[in-house]
Amino acid sequence: MVDAIHPGVTADTPLTAKTPVQIEGLSITELPFLGKITLRGDAGDKGFADAAKKVLGVALPTAPMSSAQKGSIRVFWKAFDEWLIWTEADGQTKLIADLRAALDGVGKAVVDLSDYYTVIRVSGSLSRDLLTKGCALDLHPRRFTPGQATGTGFHHATIFITLVEGDTFDVMIRWSFADYLWDYFADGAREWSA
Amino acid sequence: MFLVKCPWCGWREQTEFSYGGEAHIARPTGTDEISDQEWGDYIYSRKNTKGVHAERWVHTQGCGRWFNAVRHTVTDVMWDSYKMGEDAPNPPKDWDGLSSRDELEPSEGK
Ligand SMILES: [Zn+2]
Numbered sequence: 001m002v003d004a005i006h007p008g009v010t011a012d013t014p015l016t017a018k019t020p021v022q023i024e025g026l027s028i029t030e031l032p033f034l035g036k037i038t039l040r041g042d043a044g045d046k047g048f049a050d051a052a053k054k055v056l057g058v059a060l061p062t063a064p065m066s067s068a069q070k071g072s073i074r075v076f077w078k079a080f081d082e083w084l085i086w087t088e089a090d091g092q093t094k095l096i097a098d099l100r101a102a103l104d105g106v107g108k109a110v111v112d113l114s115d116y117y118t119v120i121r122v123s124g125s126l127s128r129d130l131l132t133k134g135c136a137l138d139l140h141p142r143r144f145t146p147g148q149a150t151g152t153g154f155h156h157a158t159i160f161i162t163l164v165e166g167d168t169f170d171v172m173i174r175w176s177f178a179d180y181l182w183d184y185f186a187d188g189a190r191e192w193s194a
Numbered sequence: 195m196f197l198v199k200c201p202w203c204g205w206r207e208q209t210e211f212s213y214g215g216e217a218h219i220a221r222p223t224g225t226d227e228i229s230d231q232e233w234g235d236y237i238y239s240r241k242n243t244k245g246v247h248a249e250r251w252v253h254t255q256g257c258g259r260w261f262n263a264v265r266h267t268v269t270d271v272m273w274d275s276y277k278m279g280e281d282a283p284n285p286p287k288d289w290d291g292l293s294s295r296d297e298l299e300p301s302e303g304k
Pocket of ligand 1: 200201202203204253256257258259
């Protein structure tokens with residue numbers, strides 16, 4: 001809930017009513033209201049790349065599945081001409097304005113996705129065991145390393161997943177699929193519940 | 195189910211992708227003049243190949259980009275994929291359709 005940001009107003013996500021999973025070796029919590037932005041443009045265009053770097057504080061990653069971070073801003077390679085940017089809750093408004101100003105006259109798209117997705121954090125020594133119940137991606141620490149990120153599937157849901165560090169994953173899910181994914185995670189965790 | 199190779203993201207489960215049919219079918223020019231037969235061929239006529247087939251795929255759940263790929267339609271093994279505008283990578287004439295290029299030539303990439 002973000003009543004501190006908009007006094008007197010509370011906001012819910014589809015997961016607000018869910019109880020976080022906290023068991024031995026596994027934690028499942030929501031990271032609600034992260035700012036989420038799609039940035040599209042030509043990474044080979046110096047005007048575009050330089051202006052984006054100036055605003056984000058870090059160069060746009062150009063290797064597939066890679067990402068870059070500066071403070072609370074995380075920039076993920078989404079495709080060769082597309083990046084996904086996460087920032088702190090409700091931080092997107094200023095960042096979008098800054099990006100649009102810096103990229104004025106440059107071919108680009110800057111789109112606010114903040115309320116289209118939410119993010120679930122899965123961490124603990126059992127996180128890979130849980131995620132592989134519905135995700136075919138190879139999540140072995142040798143194959144999927146910290147900072148790597150990609151779109152993939154979790155059973156019927158389309159997700160975007162990144163390894164933050166160690167065994168902590170952030171999973172971005174469409175607002176309308178969040179309930180499904182959360183329940184799948186919670187159900188998958190039952191075999192380890194006391 | 196089989197594996198599909200995205201030119202950017204690498205080998206992934208087929209369910210991450212959508213199929214786009216035969217590749218390299220050019221839209222006819224002079225569309226005011228061509229016959230119904232030519233339009234019909236452009237829209238409907240496909241090779242229905244048994245064996246090596248160049249086809250379009252899109253990495254729906256991943257990077258979302260379209261690309262082309264060469265797949266053996268009997269074994270469903272993908273030889274390799276390539277970006278739009280590039281020439282199709284042809285497998286050897288004696289390819290048995292059982293191993294991908296990355297398996298036969300591991301140095302070529304991952
Ligand atoms: Zn891809």
